[in-house]
Each structure stands twice: as C-alpha cells, then as structure tokens.
Amino acid sequence: xxxxxxxxxxxxxxxxxxxxxxxxxxxxxxxxxxxxxxxxxxxxxxxxxxxxxxxxxxxxxxxxxxxxxxxxxxxxxxxxxxxxxxxxxxxxxxxxxxxxxxxxxxxxxxxxxxxxxxxxxxxxxxxxxxxxxxxxxxxxxxxxxx
Numbered sequence: 001x002x003x004x005x006x007x008x009x010x011x012x013x014x015x016x017x018x019x020x021x022x023x024x025x026x027x028x029x030x031x032x033x034x035x036x037x038x039x040x041x042x043x044x045x046x047x048x049x050x051x052x053x054x055x056x057x058x059x060x061x062x063x064x065x066x067x068x069x070x071x072x073x074x075x076x077x078x079x080x081x082x083x084x085x086x087x088x089x090x091x092x093x094x095x096x097x098x099x100x101x102x103x104x105x106x107x108x109x110x111x112x113x114x115x116x117x118x119x120x121x122x123x124x125x126x127x128x129x130x131x132x133x134x135x136x137x138x139x140x141x142x143x144x145x146x
Contacts, residue, residue, distance in 0.1 A: 001035065001066045003093040003102060006075065009058035011084045012045050019059055022084060026063060029074050035067025038102050052086045064102055 008026065010019050019042075027037050043060035052058065072090055079088040093099050 001068055003038075003066045003099050004064070004072070004090055005093060006063040006065070006088065006090045008061045008063070008079065008085055009048070009052070009087040010061060011053075011086060012055060012057040012059050014059065014084055018084065019061070022082060023061055023063070025078060025082070026075060029078055030063075030065050030067050030071055033067055033071040033074060035065050035071050037063065037065045039064040048086075055086060058086050 006026070008022075010022060014022075023040065023042075027040070030037055039062075041062040043062060045057050045059050048056060048058050075090060076088075079085045093102070
C-alpha cells in the first residue's frame, strides 16, 4: 500500500454537516478499497488564490491515508461527481521523511538518545548537559562533539 495526501476544497456555503458528509464519503471509499485513514484535518474557510466557480473562498480539508493504487481513481470519480467539491488533489508520499511524519513517534525518549540520529536531534539543553558532564570529568566540551 502507498501513502497519500488528499486536499479537497469544498464550497464555502456548505454547512458543517454537509461538509462532514462529503468527507465521510471520501473516507468510505478509502476504507472500502482496503485503505486506512491516518489523519483528517479541517483547515476551515480560506481565501482562494483565484476565483473558482464564482467563489472567492473555499473550505479546505486535508486527508492523509494509505491505500492501494486503484483507490485513487475511485476517489477522483467521486470528487468529479460531487458538485460541492471545487478542487481536489491527491499526492503520493514517496519520501521517507514524509511517511515517517505520518507515523506516531515513539514515546520513549531514551530510544532516540541511543541511536546515532538521536544525537543530531538533541536540543541545546542536551548539549549543555554534555558540556557540564565533560567539565566534571576533566574533559573539554569540544571532545564530546558538542
């Protein structure tokens, strides 16, 4: 299965219930085809970059999900049929950082400290603590890599 982001711009004149119905239809298509919804965000009504269907504003919805590739064509069919959808776009996430951002981060901070990448992700406070430990042991902070 692939990871995707879908942005949908809905008619701003829709009430919240109708907008939620459309989002539920989209979720239903993803789940029906064996996918999984990872995150749904309602960005609210925002000004459009240009006028679409005589509208200057739109209701932005972001969906992040994983699904098999045939699901995308079904989502496009659905969005083309629904009149309240002004614009939509599906982006396949291919970079490892994009996909990792969707996954829940591990709750144990000690696992990051043990990994080599955990050192690069340390904060200034971590560097200061390493320097203090180095001074206590008689070493310079520069020899600690910080």
